[in-house]
Amino acid sequence: MRLPSRRLLALALASAIAAPAWAQTAQEPPLAVPAFGTPTAPSPGSFVVSDIRIDGAQRVSAGTVLTYLPIERGDTVDSAKVGDAIRALYKTGFFEDVRLDRQGDILVVTVSERPAINKLTLTGNKDLKTEDLTKNLKDIGIAEGETFDRLSLDRVTQELKRAYNNRGKYNAEINPTVTQLDRNRVDVTIAIKEGKAAKIRHVNLIGNETYTEKDITDSWESKEHNWLSWYRRDDQYSREKLSGDLEKLNNYYLDRGYVDFSVDSTQVSISPDKRDMFLTAGITEGEIYKISDVNISGDTVLPRENIERLVFVKKGQIFSRRLLEATSDGITMTLSNIGYAFAKVNPIPTVDRTGRTVAINLQVVPGPRVNVRQIVFKGNSRTSDEVLRREMRQFEGTWYSQAAIDRSKVRLQQLGYFETVDVETPAVPGTSDQVDVVYTVKETTSGSFTFGLGYSQLSGLTTSVQLSQNNFLGRGNQVSVEASRSNYLQRYAFSFRNPYFTDEGMSLGYNLSWREFDYSDFNTASYSTTNAAAQAVLGIPLTEFDSVSLMFGIDSNEILTSGGTPQSIVDYIDAIGNRTFHAWRTELGWARDTRNDYFMPTRGTYQRLSAEITLPGSTVEYYKLNYEFSKYWSLSPALVLRTGAELGYGDSYGSDTTRDLCWITVPATSTTLAYNKSVDCGSNPTANRRTVTASGLPFFENFYAGGTRSVRGFRDNTLGPRAYDTYYTNGQPLGGSVKTTGSIELIFPKLFDSRAARVSAFLDFGNVFDGTKNFDANELRASAGVALLWRAPVGPISISYAFPLRKEEGDEIERLQFTFGGGF
Structure with missing residues (x-):
């Protein structure tokens, strides 16, 4: 290599630099030996520096060179000081070559600077992120603008190989390339060929007589290649994973009383092509030990009986390290919750190998209260x-x-x-x-200002302008202003919520909205509504996890029918005698939330129970009950189980409304044709008489099921009762007053290296029914499939593909469903 040879040459020059120049000094008449205590004259082969000249410096200033040079004007220089000076300048890392010469009494320092790194390029790296690699390379000194050092580049190559070896990629190739540029610059390119990770083909335990190899290795991270390895990547060998698995092996036996258990040997073999790994461990099980005594010593702080209640290990039990650690952690946590942050519990075992027993002394060391x-x-x-x-x-x-x-x-x-x-x-x-x-x-993004487009199979093209901020001005308030339009909806809304209206955590919010809704484009019965509403919502925390909410609002809802509107809806409106429904409504809700995360929970439960009622004096008096439930189970770091259900029920209260109506013909005018009109019969003929009744939950408040937010695989809102007539031979979905839906979902949070996306496999089931008397479990529909939820920068995206498992003739199937621009 060029650099070591230059260093040897420089050191050789350091020892020989006195040859021609120093000889001139030797020819000069020697100075008289001074008296004791006065300065001595230069010895032959040395000289006193009168000046120092720096040659060859470009980016590094002459002043910087002089700063690191251990020689100043007036110093006496000999071969030893020359060697020290060369080593000092090399140590700076700025120079590739250093030479010292003498011109008379002038010391000439000639340097050849190392080139500067103009551009650093990494290619081929997938397992190791570019930003992480760039940061680590900068710590070593390989970064754009830094001085290039070939030795540092060699070190980088070795470190990268070691990093990939730790990931089981023994075929990884690291090829650095240095391209010389003008003005003493270089481009550095590090080309990486990661190769494929070596797969664990066989794991073998020798000496296990009591337990099967399958039971012992079930919790290991290092597993033999299997059909799920593409996702779990548990067949990829790494030294860290194996160390952790051997610790699990030790714990497995200690948890079952094998105090003398030992791992006698471990062997890792690799195939000649470095693609297959073989792991072998030799163990000695030993005998089972029982606990002979449990004692608590030290300063327990709390009454001893309180500490004893936290002890899980009991006399006569089989020794268990897991229970012993749980006891120590429980005591430590209890003390840490009352201020003893550095509390420790030292379990001191006394082993009787003759009787195969262990006596445990739990020594409590609380430390200072913090x-x-x-x-x-x-x-x-x-x-x-x-x-x-x-x-x-x-x-x-x-x-x-x-x-x-x-x-x-x-x-x-x-x-x-x-x-x-x-x-x-x-x-x-x-x-x-x-x-x-x-x-x-x-x-992360807690709000957005959006002017754009959305699309879903249900609503078609959606245009919207929306300002939504869950953390308005950084004060934690929620504000939303919206104007949107789609095939079936035109909506304008404003909402505001202050989650800390009082210091105690009481929240207060307001909602204002106006909308025109065409249900015929909503996969439901053919009618439309114009609705205006105003609401105030109060939230009160009860406990750390529980809260109640109280809503009070007023609204007006105008119903417009058409020739295709189902007769049951027309009859309901005629029975009320008014197409505009006014309501004073209130809602009382209770919620409990123990989930550990807002976006991607992995454990915890969410429940919400609400009761909504329209107050006396409203056009229609009714109530609705709704219950939501979700529970998350963390099965492993790579797998989360979610179970969920939603139940809904609604009905009217008070007496039903019944009217006798007759058809009359309104004569034609100059601007209208003759038409039939339904009026109270009174003294009219009874030939065209009909009786209509309004009872139960109003049709415009019915529950719906089917689609991306309930039972996937079925078209949105199409499950449940239907109305059949000559206009719609396949029937129009009416919804129902009873809703029963549920879901079991396996979530794979590690499939994407992002908290904004997740993939899941699901099983959905449910339906809606017209009253509790018509509920029939045999009518429940079910589907299974996979789903992708992505909180993209342009808006949330939901995609699912489902196979209906339980369906009936006439059901509207839609396997691929997606929404873009709507909420999850």
Whole structure:
């Protein structure tokens, strides 16, 4: 290599630099030996520097070279100092070659600068992100604008190979290329061929007599190649994964009482083509031990009986490391919740190998009681500290509580303003009883201003202008202004909600809306409505997870029918005797939310129960009950199970409305033709008499099912009762007063490396019915399929493909369904 040879040459010059120049010094008459204590004269082969000249420096200034040069004017220079100077200048990393010469009493320093990196390019990397690689390369010194060092580039090559080896990619190739440019610059290109990861073909345990290999390795991250490996990637070998699996192997036996268990040997073999891995572990099981005694010692802080209730290990039980750790964690957590942040529990076992028993002494070391000095927020550039601080359950100046700190983190995640929330509790310097609590957040989009288009199979093309902000001006208020138009809907709306109308967490909101809705384009019965509404909503927190809401509103709903409107709807309107329905309505709701995240929950439950009623004096008096339920189960880091259900029921209260109507003919005029009109019979002939009744839940408040938000695979809103007539031979969906839907969904959160997208496999079922008397479980429909939900920058996108599993003749099937621009 060029660089080491130049260094050897430079060092050789350092020792020989005195040859011609130093000889001239030797010819000069020697100075008289001075008296003791006075400066000595230069020895033969050295000289006193009168000046220093720097040659060859371009980007590096002469002053910088002089700063690092350990020689100044007036110094006496000999071969040893020359060697020290060359080494000092090389150590700076700025120079590729250094040479020292003498011209008379002038020291001439000639340097050849290392080139600057003009451009750094990475190609072929997929497993390792470019931004992560660029950051790590910069730490090593390989970055645009930095001085190029060939040794650093060699180090990068080795580190990259090691990184890919740790990911099981032993065929990875790292090929750096350096292109020389003018003005002493270079372009550096690092071409990466990652290759394919070596797959684990066989895992073999030797010495397991009590348990099968399948049971032992069931929780391992390193597994033999299987049909799910394309998703789990559990067949890819890495040293870290194997170390963790061997720890799981040790825990497996210790949890079952095998105190003397040991892993005697491990062997990892790789095939000649570096594509297949073979793992072997030799173990000794030993014998099962039981617990002979459990004792608690140390300063328990709390009464001893309180601590004893947290002990899961009991005398006579088979020894279990898992239960012992659960006991230690329980005691530690209990103490940490009352201020002892550094509490420890040291389990001290006394093993009797003759009797095969273990005596456990739980030594409690509480440490100092810790106070929280201050709570700090980082990363919230748009959101004010006040919005975050009001979600805190840990307060400044109070005793440390791990449970309160963790709950505060969850509440921040539930706001929906942040992509990630991390918390640290650094100790206050110089103290042993104070900590700070630091929450670091990464903000995400909490609102949008949209002027654009959306499309769904149900609504067709949608044009909209919408300003929606869940964190308005960073104060946590929710504001929305909307104007939209689609095939079946024209809507204008404004809403505002202050989630902290009072310091205690009471919320207050207002909703104003006006809409024209054509149900004939909504896959439902043929009629249209014009609706105006105003509402006020009050929310009151009951507990950390529970809240109640109270809504009061007024609205006006005008119904317009057509020749194709089902007769049952026409009769209902005629029975009321008015096409405009006025309502004073109120709603009482209860909700419980224990989910751990706003966008992508992996555990927790959401429930909501609501009762809506129109008050006496409304055109129609009725009520609606609705219950929603969702529960998330974290089966593994790569798999989440969601179970959900929605139940709805509605009916009228008070007496039914009945009218006797007769048809009369209205004579033609100069501007209209003759037409039939339905009026109260009175003294009119009875030949055209008919009796109409309005009872039950009004048709315009019916529940609907089918489509992307209930039972996928069936066309939106088409399940349930239908009206048949000569206009619509296939029937018009009417909806129903009873709704029963449910879903079981397997979510794969790790399939995409993004919190904004997720893929799931689902099973949906449900239907709507006309009253409880008509409910029939045999009429429930069911479907199964896969779905993609993506919170894209241009708007949320939902795509599903479903196969109806349970259907009937006449059902409207729609396997591929999608929405763009609507909510999830």
